[in-house]
Amino acid sequence: MTQTGNRLKMLAAVLSFAICPVQAENLVLSNLNLIDGTGADARFVDKLVIKDGRIAEAQIKLDGEVTRIDLQGAWVLPGLIDTHVHVARFPDTARQAKLILEQAVRGGITAVRDLGGDARALAEISRALHSREWIGPEIRYAGIYGGESLFADQRIAALAIGFNPGEAPWTQAVNRQSNLGLMVAASKGAGAAGLKIYGNLDAELAAALIQEANRQQMQSWAHATVFPAGPGDLVDAGIDSLSHAAYLVWEAADEIPGDYAARTRGAWQDTPPDHPKLVALFKKMADQGVYLDATLYVYQAMHRVIPPEHAAWAADASAWGAEVTSVAHKLGVAITAGTDWFEPAEGELPHTHAELALLVEQAGLSPMQAIVAGTRNGAGALGILHQRGTIEPGKAADLLVLNSSPLTDIHNTGDIRMVIKDGVMLERD
Numbered sequence: 001m002t003q004t005g006n007r008l009k010m011l012a013a014v015l016s017f018a019i020c021p022v023q024a025e026n027l028v029l030s031n032l033n034l035i036d037g038t039g040a041d042a043r044f045v046d047k048l049v050i051k052d053g054r055i056a057e058a059q060i061k062l063d064g065e066v067t068r069i070d071l072q073g074a075w076v077l078p079g080l081i082d083t084h085v086h087v088a089r090f091p092d093t094a095r096q097a098k099l100i101l102e103q104a105v106r107g108g109i110t111a112v113r114d115l116g117g118d119a120r121a122l123a124e125i126s127r128a129l130h131s132r133e134w135i136g137p138e139i140r141y142a143g144i145y146g147g148e149s150l151f152a153d154q155r156i157a158a159l160a161i162g163f164n165p166g167e168a169p170w171t172q173a174v175n176r177q178s179n180l181g182l183m184v185a186a187s188k189g190a191g192a193a194g195l196k197i198y199g200n201l202d203a204e205l206a207a208a209l210i211q212e213a214n215r216q217q218m219q220s221w222a223h224a225t226v227f228p229a230g231p232g233d234l235v236d237a238g239i240d241s242l243s244h245a246a247y248l249v250w251e252a253a254d255e256i257p258g259d260y261a262a263r264t265r266g267a268w269q270d271t272p273p274d275h276p277k278l279v280a281l282f283k284k285m286a287d288q289g290v291y292l293d294a295t296l297y298v299y300q301a302m303h304r305v306i307p308p309e310h311a312a313w314a315a316d317a318s319a320w321g322a323e324v325t326s327v328a329h330k331l332g333v334a335i336t337a338g339t340d341w342f343e344p345a346e347g348e349l350p351h352t353h354a355e356l357a358l359l360v361e362q363a364g365l366s367p368m369q370a371i372v373a374g375t376r377n378g379a380g381a382l383g384i385l386h387q388r389g390t391i392e393p394g395k396a397a398d399l400l401v402l403n404s405s406p407l408t409d410i411h412n413t414g415d416i417r418m419v420i421k422d423g424v425m426l427e428r429d
């Protein structure tokens with residue numbers, strides 16, 4: 001072959017590598033205990049078939065290469081979904097986030113909702129994931145909306161370096177004159193799947209944002225209290241999910257302050273978690289299918305990193321948050337597993353596993369209910385339940401394979417044999 005011919009061949013090879021996604025494997029897993037994520041009882045199956053990265057019917061005919069693995073009684077459940085992470089708020093954001101997410105997927109987390117980060121980095125990560133240059137959890141992220149005063153916070157300004165505070169497409173200060181249609185469209189254009197309705201907004205503005213999100217087919221996600229908009233205002237306006245169970249305490253307050261800084265001053269000691277106003281709220285949330293992203297882990301963990309004199313409130317918020325999550329769960333509210341801090345120390349598992357354990361040990365969910373929280377409900381809160389979150393034919397093959405049963409001990413979600421993301425097997429490091 002001529003030199004030119006060789007070069008062309010090489011170029012073709014390089015181009016096809018760059019353009020074609022790596023073909024997902026055909027996989028047949030056999031002899032396993034299946035927890036499908038729907039809440040149905042675990043069952044033994046002799047065959048679970050994965051074709052082109054998706055769960056297939058067991059009888060399907062497979063062409064091409066097939067990898068067969070006898071799991072010898074291992075436990076298989078959907079990959080875990082963390083509904084509250086922040087992976088893109090560091091210097092050198094895209095690189096850091098990729099490292100965190102890669103560790104996370106090897107630790108069993110196959111989808112996350114990022115509730116506040118630099119959308120430029122998050123969009124690049126999504127691109128790398130979807131073009132299969134890289135393997136990480138599926139990621140859905142939010143544009144942040146709040147009152148103007150909120151954007152004086154340096155931590156929020158750091159999410160949009162190069163923009164005036166509150167003026168980036170994904171971090172936006174809202175007032176009565178704002179063109180909400182344009183602002184929501186800007187977040188959508190930045191790749192966000194939902195709005196995070198964050199702080200310093202009254203009920204009227206919060207409701208207008210939720211309505212605009214619906215109109216543009218975006219998810220609406222809020223902190224449980226937005227100051228002064230309260231949990232009931234958000235639920236009445238049609239919010240899709242509320243974060244931080246501890247902030248539900250304001251539903252029983254006579255008045256809600258207008259500043260997000262008041263979040264540390266909840267009347268946790270004086271408010272019974274089954275206060276009639278909370279019971280009424282939870283019934284409504286259950287009826288409307290509003291998810292509760294309880295975030296128990298972060299309030300517990302605060303003790304370890306913040307000196308107690310600066311975070312005395314966290315102990316009350318933590319205990320009360322767990323109790324109120326239990327009340328909400330009993331009244332039919334769908335709980336999700338969000339950590340607000342999932343990135344592990346080196347060699348450790350993502351804290352999402354700890355969140356599942358807290359849901360069982362402190363909020364009274366059964367191990368099966370906690371697994372549903374961490375899989376199906378998580379996918380619902382991310383708006384991807386049609387594609388992920390349960391093990392059913394047609395859905396993406398995002399699987400967590402365990403050596404031991406998470407139903408006898410929820411901590412066994414950390415006893416990982418392997419993780420499968422979109423049909424691709426990942427061994428634990």
Ligand SMILES: [Zn+2]
Pocket residue numbers: 084085086115116340
């Ligand atoms: Zn957060």
